[in-house]
Amino acid sequence: MAALAERWTTRQAVVTLHSFDGDALRLYYEPLPGAPVTTETLDVRPLFTELPELRRHRCDNGRHRSFFDEARSTELAHLLEHVLIELLAQRGRAREDIRGATNLDEAPACYRVRVSGWHDAAEAGECIEKALSLLEQQELWV
Ligand SMILES: [Zn+2]
Numbered sequence: 001m002a003a004l005a006e007r008w009t010t011r012q013a014v015v016t017l018h019s020f021d022g023d024a025l026r027l028y029y030e031p032l033p034g035a036p037v038t039t040e041t042l043d044v045r046p047l048f049t050e051l052p053e054l055r056r057h058r059c060d061n062g063r064h065r066s067f068f069d070e071a072r073s074t075e076l077a078h079l080l081e082h083v084l085i086e087l088l089a090q091r092g093r094a095r096e097d098i099r100g101a102t103n104l105d106e107a108p109a110c111y112r113v114r115v116s117g118w119h120d121a122a123e124a125g126e127c128i129e130k131a132l133s134l135l136e137q138q139e140l141w142v
Helices: 045-050 052-056 067-071 076-090 121-136
Strands: 007-009 013-021 024-031 099-106 110-116
Touching (some): 045 052, 052 076, 067 076
Antiparallel strands (some): 013 024
16 A cells, blocks of 8 residues: 555645545545635636546536536536546546545544545556646646
8 A cells, every 4th residue: 555645735725635445535624724615716727738548537426517517616626536536547447446525524624535446555546646746737727
């Protein structure tokens, strides 16, 4: 398990490993004080340019919205979930074998993010780092 860090800090959030069990990764996502909780003040389009298949993600958001519409006003933790799913799919994992969920753990702002379908912890660690750097890129933070 040495391959998987226990905490990642970005300019927007602290992400903590809850567990990596079987093929399931569980993270906590906590926005830093003053950092946005949702994507409403972000421009997510550069992310969809970088990861075009994100547009085709199915998302059970209860509002029958496409993921592109959803992504423009959703929690950053939920966006992280979908980016992790996409990076895992890019590594050749069949999309139907990947599952994800994001839930509010504790008000006002601690989220639980779960993504399953990983081959191993090292792969998860690499994708977490890539996903967080994609979410940190300046183009999003208008
Ligand atoms: Zn979703």
